[in-house]
Amino acid sequence: MTQTAAAAGGTETTGGADGRREIGVTELVLRDAHQSLMATRMALEDMVDACADIDAAGYWSVECWGGATYDACIRFLNEDPWERLRTFRELMPNSRLQMLLRGQNLLGYRHYEDSVVDRFVERSAANGMDVYRIFDALNDVRNIKQAVQAVRRVDKHAQGTICYTESPLHTVQGYVDMAHDLMELGCDSLCLKDMAALLRPQPAYDIVRAIKESVGEDVRIHVHCHATTGMTLVSLMKAIEAGADVVDTAISSISMGPGHNPTESLVELLHGTPYTTDLDDERLLRIKEHFAKVRPRYKSFMSTITGVETEIFSSQIPGGMISNMESQLRQQGAGDRLRDVLAEVPRVRAVAGYPPLVTPSSQIVGTQAVFNVLMGDYQSLTAEFADLMLGYYGTTPGERDPEVVAKAQAQTKKEPIDVRPADLLEPEWDRLKIEACALEGCDGTDEDVLTYAMFPGVATTFFAEREQGPRNVGVDPAQQATDELAGAEHGKGPVTGPIDYSVTLNGHAHHVTVERA
DSSP states (O other), X not given: OOHHHHHSSOOOOOBOTTSXXXXXXEEXXXXXXXXXXXXTOOOGGGTGGGHHHHHHTTOSEEEEEETTHHHHHHHTSOOOHHXXXXXXHHHOTTSOEEEEEOGGGTTSSSOOOHHHHHHHHHHHHHTTOOEEEEOOTTOOGGGTHHHHHHHHXXXXXXXXXXXXXXXXXXXXXXXXXXXXXXXHTTOSEEEEEETTSOOOHHHHHHHHHHHHHHHOTTSOEEEEEBOTTSOHHHHHHHHHHHTOOEEEEBOGGGOSTTSBOBHHHHHHHTTTSSEEOOOOHHHHHHHHHHHHHHGGGGGGGOOSOOSOOTTHHHHOOOHHHHHHHHHHHHHTTOGGGHHHHHHHHHHHHHHTXXXXXXXXXXXXXXXXXXXXXXXXXXXXXXXXXXXXXXXXXXXXXXXXXXXXXXHHHHHHOOOOOOSOGGGGOOOOHHHHHHHHHTSTTOOOOHHHHHHHHHOHXXXXXXXXXXXXXXXXXXXXXXXXXXXXXXXXHTTOOOOOSOEEEEEEETTEEEEEEEOOX
């Protein structure tokens, strides 16, 4: 498959060599797998040696960009995310490169004016992107439309995404209705995105089957599940039986926990069934062995969830956020507060009208849950949560608590809205370009302007330090053991004293100090 063919919208999966229906597989190891397990810290240099095998393994697509990787590149790794994309394009010329795009939020945490969305899609396509999985955190289709149109204009693959969640308001028919709305925008395919491992086997079958029957059997459906609750490999199988065309997995050495189901397990699961992946087993083994050697380097960032957590059915926190929240709380010496926060999340979600929890809504709801646990219920609202309550992120599935809406109005001095949030934005590209180009180290390209647009505070530091080259935050396991031993010998005991929490969202750091009980 050439790069041109990879980018084309007509991407049929065909029958396997033995007549079984071929199920496409999207490999997640270069993006969501390490985002979910190790807080998005994997350096590019730890990925490149696996790219030849990934390129030749037979995947439908390779997810390698978007989501939190862009932020992590400039915030933690001193790495240009555009250079990462160009490197993947060069090393995997036969693969469809796929990214996760937050609709009108792009890869940031606010809504951007339409011309900025257009410019981002144009530049990412020019740098090598093929498949755009486009979602909105609230499932508000109005916030997806502009990005879909932009992808179609550059002749790439636009995948409209339905964020799966459970609540008293979410039904199979509601997901079918959204599928119709997405296809009317001109999407090339649909994705049922289960970001928190909530998709049980029967709903997986029911939703996929209902979309196929209502929208059309020829609509291409991809299914994305995390593994946190321990049952979603069965869900993928039921989705396949219902007609799903492509499923997402991660190579086994970077899988499970709050991550994803293992690619090799899916291959084995389909033996003796009417379905096949036609993936190259020898290539998969080499990919597995490569990342098995890489994984120990990121021990300090690894999620502590290594088994099954069915409690996620209550909190609904997605895998990528759990590992980042754990990492952040541990850094503040407060890892023991995680379960308190997880218990508070569903209560905050109900107040906010039952939004799906996926970036940025998961961070917004999760951060407010932290504030409630530490300071009391809604004694202080983050600016982002206030905007969510007032409609500045879009329409939530249910009614928002009027008392908290009133608090948001009083705090922000803003009125609630019901229009598409981006409709209120003034053109901003020219201003962003002037501001970005005034920064030390900015090279004046559209790519640098986009980096500034999405992460203005972080970009300022990144541009100034970019010439120092990428940082690999992984640690050699032998050195890690030596450091731990040295800490023990020097009597390093448990952390005492007050806990300082620092939660960064939309470029703003929120600081709270709490005395230990």
